[in-house]
Amino acid sequence: MTLAAAFFYLFAAITVASAFKVISAKNPVHAVLYLILAFFNAAGLFVLLGAEFLAMILVVVYVGAVAVLFLFVVMMLDVDFAQLRAGFMKNATLGFTVGMIVLAEIVFFVATQFLKPGALPAGLVRAAPIPQGITNTEALGRVLYTKYVYFFQGAGLILLVAMIGAIVLTLRHKPNVRRQNISEQNARTKSTAMDVIKVPSGGYNIPDKAAAKVAAE
């Protein structure tokens, strides 16, 4: 238990710290790397909670796919963060104040609700049940397509919309760009690929002027 607590604080601290670095790093590549670090630590937190499936998914999907994609994009786009931040800094003081107020309020509510013994009415807080005897994956699999099929399909629809959106907003058919069309290549036959052109016989027919030039050289 104490070990778990120690790791919780470790992961949590690193998560918060790296999240802070994500927004404060000067180099965008560093920011994405910190983001990856935050994801890893969040995965660690999931493991501590006994949700190893989620931890793995987080690493595989977010770190392996999303964050790496981010990294590519950031590297290729060459975003000037300093310029973006110029306007942002104008409101820094006020922003800091507002942020501090919200933070203070959250701390206040944590203080009153958690740290005071008996502050929370009994029965109000319920821990999520950890499935016994089966693996995380199996537990999720049992409910994902039955009890939560509605949510699952809804999430699928969101992804569909995202896909359509990405295509509709970015795909451009430029008429003068030649693309490889594999099915077209595979569908080639002799008749479509070859044209027999009759070339009239009778030697080269060099115009006089050009011929004179050749002769002079």
Place this chain on the structure above:
Amino acid sequence: MPRYLVELAPLHSELILIIGAMVLLLWGAFRPETERQADIISWAAIGVLALAGIVLARQPLGNNTLFDGSFRFDAFARYVKMIVIISSAGALLLAPNDARRGKYLKFEYAVLLLLATAGMLMMISANDLISLYLSLELQSLALYVLAAFKRDDVRSSEAGLKYFVLGALSSGMLLYGASLVYGFTGATNFNDIAAVALTKGAGQNIGLIFGLVFLMVGLAFKISAVPFHMWTPDVYEGAPTPVTALFAAAPKAAAFALLTRVMITAFGGIKPQWQQIIIFLSIASMVLGAVAAIGQTNVKRLLAYSSIGNMGFVLVGLAAASPEGIEGVLIYLATYLVMTLGAFAVVLCMRRRSGPVEEIADLAGLATTNPGMAATMAIMMFSLAGIPPLAGFWGKYYVFLAAVKADLWPLAIIGVVASVVGAFYYIRIVIVMYVNDAKSGAENRFMRVPLRESTVMALACLITLLGFLPFPLRNGSLGDWIIATASAAARSLFG
């Protein structure tokens, strides 16, 4: 019909929209990409919407819940879904002409609109924090794309991006709130949350209150209530006008229904707490909507502020938190939908040979150059200003009545004052059209009003003018029917 389809009966309209969207998507993807094709697909999408509407209207009521109570179908859901489907269809009807002229007519428009509408229907029926979030995202994501749909236009792209970024922020807050609520109630289902919220001392549970606040902020963003409205004018102005027409009506109604259901069903037990927030949002929206609109010169921006103000008026009904208040909300939403579509149909017809125009000053002398269009706009503006006996008056009347009955006198008084101030800028448009002189010259004339736009205008005028007059349809006027239906719908929410 297979048994599983029968069991899913309350979900049929959503299923029709989703399956229709997919079929049209495939059809469009495998057919040559021409404008004619896109036009046909938008007609087909309207057909899909109509089918969904018919199925919805025939769906028997009852206390229908699906998927462990995360989807709920009741009279309230049916009423708002009907509004959403009609306004989506109206917005879709208005799109192709403008899209063809703006060179952004693509079949994906109709598909995205169908998916967005499906998301809205799911929002209206959402009875669980997860379905709330998923449906909201489904709708929002489709709308972000639609806002940026005219991708070669910088303003449209900018609008889409702004909407997306701020929408993501609001979604983050909403999720934060949802996780707090889950943490402090141990449930995501609204009815389970309600059970906790009804316990004694729930109002002192500051964690629950924090969750509630963040949840409300996320939803307030969607209905563009002040101070979470900032995106509205920019997005309305930048997005293609048919998209703006869609934004102004259907998503607002859906998000409002969602907000109402969350407040009444899930958090009915801590009403005094959220009531204060709603009152604050309401007053801020009404006042800012009225005051800021006065300075606008762009018609679409003006209508954006108008929609902010109108959402403030609708919030008055929710603030009352009584069946009468919700009834007022529903009546208001129905009338507002008609007026918005009518007004945007006119804005869509503000097109000269050189291209579309959006300034109020461009409307000068419209009464002489195009009396029909001017009359439509005038009726819509008078109705939005809340002048009896036009439809717009009744929405205001019922929400203020409910506020007074709930002893929210100050709110009702501020509302009346705000609507008087608001009347100023609505009527200013009428004055511009009827008093100012038109610029001469053929190049300053608007192009002919297309059939689809004029149909929407005519219908909107008819409903706005005659809808609430004592003009017997079969038994009572359209207005009577709307009021009776809204009343039943509102009561179904209070169970």
Place this chain on the structure above:
Amino acid sequence: MQNAALLIVFLPLAGALIAGFFGRVLGERPSEVVTTAFLLLAAILSWWVFTQVGFGHAVFKVPVMRWITSGDLDVNWTLRVDTLTAVMLVVVTTVSSLVHLYSIGYMAEDDSRQRFFAYLSLFTFAMLMLVTADNLLQMFFGWEGVGLASYLLIGFWYKKPSANAAAIKAFVVNRVGDFGFALGIFGLFAVCGSINLDQIFGAVPALAGKPFEFLGYQVDTLTCLALLLFMGAMGKSAQFLLHTWLPDAMEGPTPVSALIHAATMVTAGVFMVARLSPVFELAPEALKFVTFIGALTAFFAATVGLVQNDIKRVIAYSTCSQLGYMFVACGVGAYTAGIFHLFTHAFFKALLFLGAGSVIHAMHHEQDMRNMGGLQKLIPKTWAMMLIGTLALTGVGIPGWIGFAGFHSKDAIIESAYAAHTPNNYAFWALVIAAFMTSFYSWRLMFMTFHQPARWGADHAVHDEHAEPATASDHAHDDHGHDHTPRESPLVMLVPLYGLAAGAVLAGVVFTKYFIGTGHGHGEADPYKAFWGPSITEGAHNHILHAMHEIPHWVGFAPFVAMLAGLGLAYVYYIRSPWLPAATARTFRPLYLFFLNRWYIDELYDFLFVRPAFAIGRALWKGGDGTVIDGTIDGTASTVGWFTGRAVRFQTGYVYNYAFVMLIGVAAILTYMIAGGVGR
């Protein structure tokens, strides 16, 4: 008879419309003839209706149209004709028709006579609306209508700045009173649920003595309402504190002064109090106030009248004073005596004004009495008429028997004031002293104008600033050449004088027993009860009209003695020892100046209201106009634009600004919920 009532009311309106809208087409003479003829017809009909109603005891109502129906407010436009109305009809139409006739001569040199006659007829219509009112709204309509006509006629010579100023002053001062009147009407509607006179009269007895609470004070409902209504009467009838407009109103043409500011409009207040006698009777405290204000006005105006030099202003203050008498009568419950004095006063005061007009006409628009004198021989007919008017005003008669009109009515008021037993009999003494002063200044006027040696010889060309306008004067000079000898007025001006003189002589003798009774019969037997019928209500304990006949003999002689004393003193001052006035003025210089400056009330108002108002106006103009109004007018901008600017300023277009606003909103709501929202 109903048709007669309708004709009486609407003939003047028709005349006004014809002269007003078609006057230019018709020409001047036809306009004059039409309006005058209509008025004469109306006057004849009025006398007929008067005999029918007063002696035939027919009280009737003529519905004209449905007017306003809104919630509990149900107002029909109905002419109510009872004895009180009939008396007023007679007064209004008779004086008005004679003034119309007179004006044909008096205004002959003016360029816009159509306008003048249209206004006169319009005024008459409004006044008739007032007196035939069956509900308070109708009365208020007439009330404002006469106010408007008065404004238009005072400012008739609109090119003259002083006339414009006087017109505005009259309107503004009247507005103060009208404000009270309107509040009174609202209050009566609030407590009675109706503004129809019959319903109000039916409802008020139940309200007597019932207080309502206002700012923690218990206020008697009816007293409060009666005082508010009386505030209106004070404005219209130029009572003390709200009297300042009346002397200035003399800037208008003299026939206007005679009609509006002597005979009819200014008596509207008295009429209103009499008409609402059922309300006032139940508010004894309010009646005490009415008495006090009436007595004070009678005394105050008389003192000021002593030292005025403008012939019209003397008569104006006299009017003010006489109105005070009428209010004293109403205040002590002798409404009929008040109305009787109104009736007689209309004749002799109109006579005096028109006579003064005739003098002014003869003197080529000279109004200062110091520049007159010796006119008796030159304009003997005018002199005779003025003499009759003066005799009537001062109340010459043989006590207990017979006299001129004023004798009967004024003495009745003085007697009733005694019978009412006010504290220390102040009302009685104030009125007697006022009667003495009335006599003095009236005879002073006669002596200075007609009997003293002529003072208008060589230096007559120097015109006083009170003289009527330059245009008319220039005409006068052109027409008359430079022959300065005053001439008698034309017949068309003299005939009205004869008519009014007849009234001034006979009105008292003929009508005394009908208006105020003989005091011999008791109960219903007394002829005045039968005459008035239900139009005047006297409270159950109101026996003032009997009491006034049972007073000590010396009381009856007191006004007679005062009158004689005034006459004698005037004779000594202005005929026997003409140096005395100047000497007296020197000796009592402060008092003289106090009177001459009208108790400094105008100056007080100037200090209290006018200058602060100007100061505020100037501040708003210089300060507010520049920054606020200019902005607002320039496109509703500055104010709304400021807010809009604020709202738009946040609309920078930068996403991070928008996000920031959202976060501030969240923080604000969270803070609010923690600070105050959660605990409830």
